[in-house]
Amino acid sequence: MEENQEQAPKEEQPSAPEEQTPQKPEAKPQIETPTPSFVKARKRKAIIWSIVGVGAAGVLTMGIISFLGHNFGSFTVHLDRDPDVSLEMGTVLRDTGRGTGFQNASTFLSATGVVSNATIPADSLPSPDILDSDITIDNYDDVMSKKKQAAAKVAQVGNADSAGNQEGVYFNYTFYLRNISTEEVAYSIKMAATAVTEPSNLYDAEGNVVSVPLEKFVRIRVYENLCLGDGNINHSQATYAYPSSKSSATGTPLPEYVSDPASANPENRAVCTNFADCSSTLFTVFDFSDRKLPGEALIRYSIVMWFEGFDPDTDGVQTPADGSLAFGVDILGKKSRSSDASSLSE
Numbered sequence: 378m379e380e381n382q383e384q385a386p387k388e389e390q391p392s393a394p395e396e397q398t399p400q401k402p403e404a405k406p407q408i409e410t411p412t413p414s415f416v417k418a419r420k421r422k423a424i425i426w427s428i429v430g431v432g433a434a435g436v437l438t439m440g441i442i443s444f445l446g447h448n449f450g451s452f453t454v455h456l457d458r459d460p461d462v463s464l465e466m467g468t469v470l471r472d473t474g475r476g477t478g479f480q481n482a483s484t485f486l487s488a489t490g491v492v493s494n495a496t497i498p499a500d501s502l503p504s505p506d507i508l509d510s511d512i513t514i515d516n517y518d519d520v521m522s523k524k525k526q527a528a529a530k531v532a533q534v535g536n537a538d539s540a541g542n543q544e545g546v547y548f549n550y551t552f553y554l555r556n557i558s559t560e561e562v563a564y565s566i567k568m569a570a571t572a573v574t575e576p577s578n579l580y581d582a583e584g585n586v587v588s589v590p591l592e593k594f595v596r597i598r599v600y601e602n603l604c605l606g607d608g609n610i611n612h613s614q615a616t617y618a619y620p621s622s623k624s625s626a627t628g629t630p631l632p633e634y635v636s637d638p639a640s641a642n643p644e645n646r647a648v649c650t651n652f653a654d655c656s657s658t659l660f661t662v663f664d665f666s667d668r669k670l671p672g673e674a675l676i677r678y679s680i681v682m683w684f685e686g687f688d689p690d691t692d693g694v695q696t697p698a699d700g701s702l703a704f705g706v707d708i709l710g711k712k713s714r715s716s717d718a719s720s721l722s723e
Contacts, residue, residue, distance in 0.1 A: 451703045452680070453571070454486040454552055458710030463558035464670070466708070468551065470513045479553065480514055486552055490703070495546040496686035499596065499636035499645040501534040503527035505612035508549055509600040509679040524549065547683035553604070554708065559672040564710045568599070568662040568680075571705040576697035588695045591702050593619050594688035596635060596649070597662050600679035617662050618649035623689055636687045662704070680706075 456466045467479030468486065502508065507527045512520050532546050556562050573592060581587045600614045621633040632648040640646040654661035670676060682704075685691075 451571070452488045452490060452548070452550060452705070454706040454708070456484040456554070456708045456710070458564075459712060462562050462564075462710040462712060463556065464562060464564065464708075464710035465555050465557055467553055467555070468512065469517060470511065470553065470675075472513060472515075478557075479555070482555075488550055491546065491548050491682075493546050493684075495534075496594065496684045496688075496691055497531065497534045497546050498640075498686045499616075499683070500640055500642055501531050502547060502681065502683065503531065505600065505614070506610075508598075508681050509551065509602070509610075509612050509614070509677070511604065511610060511677065512551060547681060549679065549681050551677065551679040553675055553677050554670065555675045556670040556672055561669055561671050562710055563667070563669045563712065564708055565664075565666040566668055566678075566706065566708045567664040568597075568704060568706045569664075570659045570662075570702060572701070572703040573658050573660075574699070574701040576700035578695055578698045579700075586694075588697045589690045591684070591697060591700045592660060593622065593690045594685050595619070595702065596683055596685045598681040599663065600677070600681075602677050604675040604677055614644070615650050615663075616644070616647070617652055618685075618688075619655060619660070620651045621689075634687065636685055678706075 454466065456464060458464050465479065465482040466484060466486065467482050469480040471478050471480060503524075507523055510520050510523075528547070528549075534546065554564070570592070573590075575590055576588045578588045579586060579590065596616055596618055598614055598616045600612055602611045602613050604610075616635045618633045618635070621631050623631045625631055633651070635647050635649050636645040638646045650663075652660050652662050653664045
């Protein structure tokens, strides 16, 4: 992943990983509430697709960990604002807490994505302390080291070849929005797909669907938390997904779970929030027009994306080939004209 402000160091390319034979994970405990039949079936095992392609895992500058490739395409964050609105954006803090500034402020951030269509269960992801940590000049090296170690461990779930070369199987990006004035400001924030490429093997020669579009089983977890500067770090989040394509026997659409409904982690056995708009190929993940930020306040956003192995759309289909997704986050700052604006962190 590259920042627009600094060049990422080049890393040696590992050899292409060998395809691994999926192993059945241990049986999950049954949850008490009754679940639809297809959910019970998917609790028996997660689909673990091996990684394809060649890529290099690397810790990049400006507080980003990512993996070179194109399956998660590119990722951009753009800040626009009214002339009299004092908002700035960055990825590395000069210090931790409310009112702190950035090592380098910017209105545009960009990164490359993950060269993998490997599926993993959400329980394999690192803890929120890793995925949604504050990144400062002082703790930068330590945070990046922990992120890299965690990413390598998760990669073993999707695939690790005999030489020990590993690919990234999730995307993690943290950035901050800061109000540098003493007055409250309002802003809108929207995340949407900017480019979608269908897998080359989506259809067979007869036109039958034999694979699955990447957007059907991607999960996007968004952490949104005010930085209070009191030593406490919150990790409030929501997980978004394409609405389920499965229906009950009566034709009622079934909920799309984050992962295994029998997971011990309540966040991973919960039902996803549907993407805000799927009427277009360039679907909208979320769209909030009513956010507010108090004077001199700082808010942290962390985006995590992965391909979910417990998604029923991955059952009985070919591993997608050559597909890609690219995303953009657009932020618009404006004068706060109403007390009705809100934040997920409140």
